[in-house]
Amino acid sequence: MKQKAVKSQTTQILFQEPTQEEMHGKPRSIFVDLCTFLLLLSLFIGLVAMLRSCADEAETQAVQAHAYNAKFSQESQLVQIVEAR
DSSP, X not given: OOOOOOOOOOOTTTOOOOOHXXXXXXXXXXXXXXXXXXXXXXXXXXXXXXXXXXHHHHHHHHHHHHHHHHHTOSOHHHHHHHHHO
């Protein structure tokens, strides 16, 4: 079966080359870029600070738990290890 090529019904008058303004995007403001960068930086620093705080708190609680358990333990070595921290 031979098919005939479909001739475009769009005339050349409808197609126009883009203008110079359309070729280049809108210039971005340096102020907007700076604000975006500072926002992302502050979020990153806040997240790091929160994670460090949680890790420090967990370590402190673990040391306190070992110290509390050592009070009721007969082993003096465990007490010495906890007190050394």
